[in-house]
Amino acid sequence: MLYGTPTARRRDAQRNRAAILEAAGEVLSEGGAVALMPEIARRAGIGQATLYRHFPDRLALTTAVVTYQLGILETRVATHSAHPAGFRALLREVLHSQIELCGLVKLVRRFDTGVQERWRRRVINAFAVPMRRAVEHGHVRADLVPEDLSLLFTMVQGVAEATDDVQAARAAADRSVDLMLDGVFLLK
Structure with missing residues (x-):
């Protein structure tokens, strides 16, 4: 300085x-x-x-990596927020990213619950506007709320962690993403 x-x-x-x-x-x-x-x-x-x-130390590094990944997520979501029809592809991409970042997500659970909650809020807030637009344009269920995303992310993480076989975990998580998205999005 x-x-x-x-x-x-x-x-x-x-x-x-x-x-x-x-x-x-x-x-x-x-x-x-x-x-x-x-x-x-x-x-x-x-x-x-x-x-x-x-x-x-590892804590500082892990915190920086999570913050960096959240920034990437927020940027990605913001670029698609004006395209309600693309919300399914966006959510699918993010859920697949979560599968790839499974180890990092496990580490996040070791953090203080207050820190975890701040990070969770950032993810939910990033999706709030594009989700609302997708609902308004009839692309997703009318009863879908931003907090429901926490459920989707938790379910994918649970499936991804269900086995130590990486390929089997990815296949199961991919299948769960397809099933969840079919339940969230309206068929047109």
Whole structure:
């Protein structure tokens, strides 16, 4: 800081941070806990010292990864909010992303319930407008409310975690997504 004004991060520091968040998202989603930080540094193409300069511990890193993933989700949902007919494809894509991020979602459950609730609210709030528009245009059930999304996400997570066989879990979760969406969306 110069004279009380925060300085912008150097471009290389910004690139390193982005690479760390991408690599950490992959490793955490795979459920990797052993040798977590060295593996993240390796995948990000940086040294461990650089990793620890950005994120002093696993908690800080996990928090940053979740925040980063939520930002991606919010951006994705916002880009589709004006297209009510595309809500099914959007929700399907997000539910499939949840399957891919299953390991990260498991880690989130280790956080304080207040933190979990803030993150859950961000997801629900991101979907509120596009869901309302989909309801108004007759694409989804009229009784669907944003809180119902929590049920959908919880059901998919439960199915995804039901077995240690990754392929079987993905297949079962994919099937559950299809069944749930058929129950939520109106056939036209």
